Amino acid sequence: MTETSSNQSTEGGPPGRIGIGLELDATHLKILEVLRENGRISVAALAERVGISRANAYTRFEALRADGAIRRFTAEIDHTRAGLGITALIFVTVRQQMWRQFRAELAKMPEVEYCAITTGQHDAMIQIRVADVAAVHSMVTERLANIPAVKATETVFILDEVIRRPYVLPSDRGPGRPPRRPAPAPAQDPVPLGKLGFVGAAEGRAGLGKE
Amino acid sequence: MTETSSNQSTEGGPPGRIGIGLELDATHLKILEVLRENGRISVAALAERVGISRANAYTRFEALRADGAIRRFTAEIDHTRAGLGITALIFVTVRQQMWRQFRAELAKMPEVEYCAITTGQHDAMIQIRVADVAAVHSMVTERLANIPAVKATETVFILDEVIRRPYVLPSDRGPGRPPRRPAPAPAQDPVPLGKLGFVGAAEGRAGLGKE
């Protein structure tokens, strides 16, 4: 394998990008299915498992990467083995119009594995991985509390992670059970891309996603 | 590459396994760092980037896989491109001593990407990816509400995902800033493995992790 992937981090990239570059058909989805289970499979073996020729597999593989449908390839690491046995969720209430600052401060915190903007009682949810409970405490009281943009926090520990799938795909639903519409779609589009996708900062929360 | 990775899903595997099989040194962490950014890099290129010989890289690579420090390799997929533009969090209150049923029902739901048992007000947090908001509604009212083990739910939409890191590593903290203890550790252990790791079903919540 020639070191294909440059793999620059997508953090802070354009999240609300809805534009479609590639129409995903059943074969594309099949490729994604295999790749999410085994990101290191060779394209040759991938072609065999999907049931297409190698040249075709190479073409589609590259297209999926170029299009961004495949963001990157990564290793799932056992965080307890890596010395980060504690996982916690921190729900943050953010002062309006200080989102930019909040985001900037977040970027400086390497223990943050995930951060999402949510509806509901709080504004954001942060997932962190640290070595011990003391680190959670110092993270919340010393670092987060010192950010002016942070109005309030609520911390919860994760006791167990029951399901952690690489990425859900539409095909997971199975062929026999349509997502919602039993049999509408006249000229059936391969995949309802970006349907109602309001992902991207919204509701006066602009300034977080971009820039 | 001989299709190395069997990559069987770890879902429902033993989560609370604390036993250490491998002591991770700085080189191991360096390998993990590279691999989490580029899971498809060849071992030869990996060796070069880490600064060790190819033979050594192969040995350590295999050791990390065998030990479980590397769970699997996966492709990060852009869910909006895959037709699943809606992400939601569902907080679930579970009836005590019905965890087994709850877990069994969860396993039947392919739209669940992540499920964690938490402390605090609710008992579990589920993250789902679906095509439209209607699917969230039907998921909550038709499927979750029909599980006897589910006492109550609270749903929140994810408007934007600001940070999504592959996996946090201890080395992310940087060399200059120790995690918590400035300079204690007499015979410094390479990594405080499993320290205070209460990951694994606890607090009368047994039966979820291991069945």
Added chain:
DNA sequence: GTTGAAATTAGTACGAA
């Protein structure tokens, strides 16, 4: 979109330091 053959690269198995 597919197949086959050539060139490159990856993976393995040594011995030596």
Added chain:
DNA sequence: TTCGTACTAATTTCAAC
């Protein structure tokens, strides 16, 4: 343990169909 090298097997590329 780690390294360096040689050997074998697989993968990728490129061509023609």
